[in-house]
Amino acid sequence: MQIILYAIPGFFILMALELAIDLKRKTGYYRLNDAIASLSIGMLSRVVTVIKTLIPLSIYGILVEDVAVYSWPDSWLFWVGAFVLYDFLYYWNHRLGHEMSVLWAAHVVHHSSEEYNLTTALRQTSGSVLNWLFFIPLAFLGIPLELMLSIAALNLVYQFWVHTRHVGRLGILDGILVTPSNHRVHHAQNDIYIDKNYGGVFIIWDRMFGTFQPELDEQPPIYGIRTPLRSWNPIWSNWHVYRQLISDSRATVHWRDKLKVWFGRTGWRPDDVLAKLPPKKPFNPDTFSKFDVSLSFTTKGYALLQLALAICLTLSLLTQFTVMSFIEQLFACLALVVTLSALGGILENKSWAFSGEVFKWFMVLAMSVLLPVEAWAQWSIIGLLLTSLLWLGTRRGDPIDA
Ligand SMILES: [Zn+2]
Ligand SMILES: [Zn+2]
Incomplete structure (x- = not known):
């Protein structure tokens, strides 16, 4: 480790x-x-x-x-x-x-x-x-x-x-x-x-x-997955296939299929589920386009500031985990989850991005003051929080600055 x-x-x-x-x-x-x-x-x-x-x-x-x-x-x-x-x-x-x-x-x-x-x-x-x-x-x-x-x-x-x-x-x-x-x-x-x-x-x-394939000049790789994530949220990226499996295993009426949804070949779906919930459009390399959300220059700068905050938070947690109690560890993890989800909201230009930032701001402040965080991390986090506050105070329009 x-x-x-x-x-x-x-x-x-x-x-x-x-x-x-x-x-x-x-x-x-x-x-x-x-x-x-x-x-x-x-x-x-x-x-x-x-x-x-x-x-x-x-x-x-x-x-x-x-x-x-x-x-x-x-x-x-x-x-x-x-x-x-x-x-x-x-x-x-x-x-x-x-x-x-x-x-x-x-x-x-x-x-x-x-x-x-x-x-x-x-x-x-x-x-x-x-x-x-x-x-x-x-x-x-x-x-x-x-x-x-x-x-x-x-x-x-x-x-x-x-x-x-x-x-x-x-x-x-x-x-x-x-x-x-x-x-x-x-x-x-x-x-x-x-x-x-x-x-x-x-x-x-x-x-x-038998699973080796060299890279071919005539086939430039198209990166990604066949059911695109279309999100910048780290929680959703970890959850989206689990949610699909839960949904399919609940929807099928056959008990064997409920298990096969989880332990069968990737992509397999029960016939009765396919009849009710047909698959989305199949992958086509000629029409493939990457997920993107356009953001203003200011919002990009603000997102970078929040990335710096998240990095400080993560490093302070990784170096101090052993001296924290279990409750403190859980609180620290929750603060990180909120920070990263709020950052995803900014990148996706969500309507709740501003409220997410306000909630995150208080949570991270509480974490940096209440938990046994090293001095360098504490001052960096508080400095970044104050800079973010100034930034948010001058925002115009939605969701962070328009
Ligand atoms: Zn890899
Ligand atoms: Zn892999």
Whole structure:
């Protein structure tokens, strides 16, 4: 877990570098609203993951202590073997994350962007509940919890750099590792690219199990998902497929189908539900257009200010979580959820965006004063809140400034 926290400054440096290249080459791979949404989703996921993995990690620790059938020697060979084994299990976790509805409901978040840049890498789920089960074999093999966590973090950190369109083909590396070219295919919704290239670090698993597809010059990837999210709200991005599954399983009259909605192949829907609620228009690469909401220059500036506030809030929570009580942790999470939802409201030009800001303002102020937040974070948050207040005080029209 700490590895990811230490990697965060590196992520921001690389994103700034990619943005600079993007502006210099005039490629337009960055859009402000999409990038802010990706960062919001990433912040929510980091904080939620710290809380929700406590139980699975405890179970893993107990299994290693009491049920492990093997005790591996402590050597670098052991470490490398565990790293490769983890990546093999990651491949199957990721593959089923696309092929089974209940797992797709969580993983869809990562694919919901219609852009592809380093911020997309941070679009991680907050809603996964079953993923940890895929890595239980490592506990039975006696791989210690600390080692498994370090490997998982390294695997995730590796995947950051492949989310870019500024690195082309890499020759022989494209045949061994997951590279930007290989992973662009994975994020594309063109027919030929769907359900391909599931690897985390090594692409060899896809080559072994028939899911490998190289990037083709004649098929430029179209990024995104077949049922578009059409929102910048991080809560909705985590919830929209779950809501569809709940709705379908309630609507069907057959008990078997109620279960199959969740554990069947992604996209499968019962016949009686399809008759009542027909699917939306199928994907057409020729008519595809990206979701967008136009905002004034001032609103964009205000949104950036709120992004800075959300980043301060998240970093202060991640560094102080261990000294907070459970109630304080919950309150802190709620403040972050409100902050990120309000930011989504600004980006979507919602009629409630201004009231959302006022509610958020008081909530974050209360959090920064009442919770054990470090001094640097407290002053930064209060400074940003006062700047926001001045901004809102000079607003004209709707919802933030018109
Ligand atoms: Zn995926
Ligand atoms: Zn990805």
